[in-house]
Amino acid sequence: MHLSDHSLSQLDEVYIRTLDEEPLRGLSLRLLEDLKEARERLGQNPTNSSRPPSSQAPWDRPSASREAPSDDETPHLEADTDQPEATDSSVEEPSARPEAGDSKGEAAKPEPPKRKPGKQPGAPGCGRTQVFQAHETLHHRPDTCAACGEPWFPDVPSVAYAGFQSMDLVWGSAEQPGLHLHITDHRYHDRLCDCGHHTRARPGVGLVEDPRLDPVALSEWRLVGPGLASLIVALHLRFRMSYRRICEFLHDWLGLSLSVGTLKNTLHEAAAASAPLEQALIEAVVASDLLHVDETSWPQGSELLWLWVFTSATVTLFVVAKRGREILDRLLPDFAGWLMSDGWTAYRHVPQRLRCWAHLTRKAQGLIESYDREAQAFGHQVQDAFDTLIGAIHAARDGPPVDLPTRHAALLKKLHAACVRLLGHRHAKTRALAVELWNDWEAIFRVLDNPQWPITNNAAEQALRHWVIARRIMMGTRNEAGSRTLTLLASVIETCRQRGHRPWTYLASVIAERRAGRSAAPLPAPMQGL
Ligand SMILES: [Zn+2]
Numbered sequence: 004m005h006l007s008d009h010s011l012s013q014l015d016e017v018y019i020r021t022l023d024e025e026p027l028r029g030l031s032l033r034l035l036e037d038l039k040e041a042r043e044r045l046g047q048n049p050t051n052s053s054r055p056p057s058s059q060a061p062w063d064r065p066s067a068s069r070e071a072p073s074d075d076e077t078p079h080l081e082a083d084t085d086q087p088e089a090t091d092s093s094v095e096e097p098s099a100r101p102e103a104g105d106s107k108g109e110a111a112k113p114e115p116p117k118r119k120p121g122k123q124p125g126a127p128g129c130g131r132t133q134v135f136q137a138h139e140t141l142h143h144r145p146d147t148c149a150a151c152g153e154p155w156f157p158d159v160p161s162v163a164y165a166g167f168q169s170m171d172l173v174w175g176s177a178e179q180p181g182l183h184l185h186i187t188d189h190r191y192h193d194r195l196c197d198c199g200h201h202t203r204a205r206p207g208v209g210l211v212e213d214p215r216l217d218p219v220a221l222s223e224w225r226l227v228g229p230g231l232a233s234l235i236v237a238l239h240l241r242f243r244m245s246y247r248r249i250c251e252f253l254h255d256w257l258g259l260s261l262s263v264g265t266l267k268n269t270l271h272e273a274a275a276a277s278a279p280l281e282q283a284l285i286e287a288v289v290a291s292d293l294l295h296v297d298e299t300s301w302p303q304g305s306e307l308l309w310l311w312v313f314t315s316a317t318v319t320l321f322v323v324a325k326r327g328r329e330i331l332d333r334l335l336p337d338f339a340g341w342l343m344s345d346g347w348t349a350y351r352h353v354p355q356r357l358r359c360w361a362h363l364t365r366k367a368q369g370l371i372e373s374y375d376r377e378a379q380a381f382g383h384q385v386q387d388a389f390d391t392l393i394g395a396i397h398a399a400r401d402g403p404p405v406d407l408p409t410r411h412a413a414l415l416k417k418l419h420a421a422c423v424r425l426l427g428h429r430h431a432k433t434r435a436l437a438v439e440l441w442n443d444w445e446a447i448f449r450v451l452d453n454p455q456w457p458i459t460n461n462a463a464e465q466a467l468r469h470w471v472i473a474r475r476i477m478m479g480t481r482n483e484a485g486s487r488t489l490t491l492l493a494s495v496i497e498t499c500r501q502r503g504h505r506p507w508t509y510l511a512s513v514i515a516e517r518r519a520g521r522s523a524a525p526l527p528a529p530m531q532g533l
Pocket of ligand 1: 153
């Protein structure tokens with residue numbers, strides 16, 4: 004939108020009749036574009052738009068928008084009153100506010116139906132209380148008149164009408180490494196044009212397109228700067244610290260008192276900023292020549308879901324979903340590479356599939372340790388066959404090309420015959436392993452055609468291990484929005500790490516760009532040599 008409510012409220016017939024032809028044309032074009040955008044928004048409703056209740060900026064709320072800039076020369080700075088505490092914390096903590104609710108649509112309800120998690124109505128707020136001496140003051144001034152289009156030079160007088168303080172972490176350079184806390188006072192100015200129109204500079208606002216995320220506003224009007232937001236994401240998701248622990252850390256090490264609500268909101272905002280990157284992650288997964296997939300149970304509210312991981316050499320994607328094959332059908336319909344998995348039936352329909360041998364040798368070891376003679380014998384046969392083949396594969400990787408299926412045809416034939424013989428064996432685990440090998444024979448031994456392929460699904464298991472530990476600390480996620488927050492950020496972090504880049508500077512840049520209403524830079528390409 005070109006014209007703010009503040010600008011629009013000043014426009015009337017009297018003003019328009021004073022304009023010359025050129026400025027009038029400029030204003031007409033801006034009004035036309037705004038009208039088209041407004042019409043499009045009229046067609047939006049909660050199902051096709053994701054503008055959260057909290058996306059309304061503090062200075063646009065009824066009490067603020069009625070406030071005209073002061074006529075006298077004294078700047079009306081909201082930061083100097085009690086007002087910013089209320090407005091700022093309301094932006095910072097939509098989830099902690101009773102009227103914001105956990106999902107869209109609840110905002111209109113007169114009273115919450117029952118006690119919800121988080122801050123309760125009437126409970127004392129724990130918003131921003133600290134005010135620091137700033138390292139710098141940034142003055143944001145409009146550079147052209149919103150109505151007549153007259154450009155202004157920096158020395159045209161202006162009056163600050165709103166302001167806030169932000170705190171951020173700034174990285175040092177390669178020569179002077181380190182981190183330092185940087186406090187900035189932001190001042191937003193109002194300029195009066197010769198045409199009589201007041202134009203206000205406004206903090207950037209980003210669009211949150213993803214309705215499956217928590218309602219959160221992407222805005223430059225934030226206490227927590229992009230670098231500090233990135234640290235909070237790192238502490239929670241990479242270093243697996245609970246929100247309470249992060250509060251303690253920030254207080255004890257940086258002297259910052261941030262509430263749990265502010266931290267949660269920072270995570271949600273970082274996920275909303277990262278959401279547009281998901282498409283590129285999915286495309287990279289689908290384009291993989293060799294993809295590892297695995298899943299582990301993941302509680303989401305009262306539901307038991309699964310945390311899936313899809314990982315290749317240069318991309319990792321996490322998704323929380325049901326355990327059936329729907330997620331594979333949804334994500335991988337165009338996948339043309341090789342899929343490495345365990346033997347679970349949901350993967351069976353994928354034509355180009357490789358099987359993890361680690362699972363099979365563990366099962367063979369189980370048979371060796373059983374008390375059944377025939378089970379022990381079969382366990383040894385499977386174990387010996389895999390030992391021989393693993394040795395051959397390792398030798399083939401370093402040596403000249405060799406036809407492994409032909410060279411080991413006798414061993415494979417014998418093993419296959421044993422499986423067929425034991426398909427109906429009375430010992431359950433023996434029967435199960437025989438059935439599994441017989442059923443999935445091609446996928447299991449396909450690696451013999453190309454010894455460069457992996458023989459275990461270690462890459463996927465490794466990627467999940469971090470979250471298996473985190474699950475114990477976080478106790479899963481509360482709802483779909485919480486799961487998406489986690490998986491979006493985890494995917495971006497893991498992919499950056501795989502590609503040899505520090506995820507945290509990239510994430511900070513994503514947050515900064517999206518807060519300003521711009522699109523984020525694409526995920527960094529893999530470093531040379533990876
Ligand atoms: Zn003007």
